[in-house]
Ligand SMILES: Nc1ncnc2c1ncn2[C@@H]1O[C@H](COP(=O)(O)OP(=O)(O)OP(=O)(O)O)[C@@H](O)[C@H]1O
């Protein structure tokens with residue numbers, strides 16, 4: 025696997041003086057599935073906006089597929105890295121939902137037939153096909169987020185960044201989005217997910233990056249991070265059910281095994297009952 029994204033000593037200061045990123049170092053490899061978590065204002069969205077060159081470093085370097093984002097255009101980067109933003113409202117500019125999705129495909133020079141096929145496919149996938157002729161601005165906020173997702177996925181970039189995709193989605197669509205992210209990952213796409221949905225992270229992601237006050241305070245396996253008291257407090261993370269249960273049980277054996285899912289907890293408990301130190 026090659027390097028998809030490389031961030032070296034990245035600092036970002038907004039024009040109003042807010043220091044949003046304070047020396048970020050990060051490497052994301054091709055095909056990796058990475059979750060970024062942290063409290064409001066930690067700098068998560070600011071960080072990912074550097075990945076397609078929308079924001080340029082105040083100091084430090086960001087390279088995407090080896091290219092310095094300061095030395096290329098957002099349009100060039102966008103072909104290989106698609107970002108589904110947290111607040112898509114400000115991104116829409118087409119009069120119709122259909123045109124919004126077709127826009128990037130046209131720009132990238134896809135043939136007319138392919139465009140028709142792809143737009144139809146993603147609009148159906150995200151339950152937006154019936155709204156094809158409506159203005160994006162008449163959609164509900166949940167539908168708008170799905171439209172933003174459809175617009176990116178239609179042109180099939182190699183890296184896909186999702187900023188809080190499941191917020192504001194009903195249960196049906198939340199599950200659908202989660203399934204779709206799994207599918208993309210199984211196809212070898214590089215997935216970067218900014219989220220507060222720790223349960224999904226625990227089930228699906230083997231790398232978790234925790235941000236707080238413009239810094240990365242942890243980067244590693246969810247199992248280690250979610251059982252680290254200091255990190256949890258610093259990042260004010262809401263613990264998923266199983267680690268919470270284990271923590272309050274104060275059973276040393278369970279604490280040592282760090283189960284994350286119901287299955288892992290069951291195996292550990294059976295281990296206690298059998299007295300063989302059950303493995304997760
Ligand atoms: N356009 C802006 N101008 C000035 N300051 C900004 C701007 N956008 C964000 N900030 C500030 O930068 C810091 C990081 O914001 P950012 O949006 O990256 O946080 P976040 O981790 O994505 O938070 P959330 O979980 O609420 O989405 C915050 O202090 C925020 O107030």
Ligand SMILES: [Mg+2]
Nearest residue numbers: 068069070110
């Ligand atoms: Mg954000």
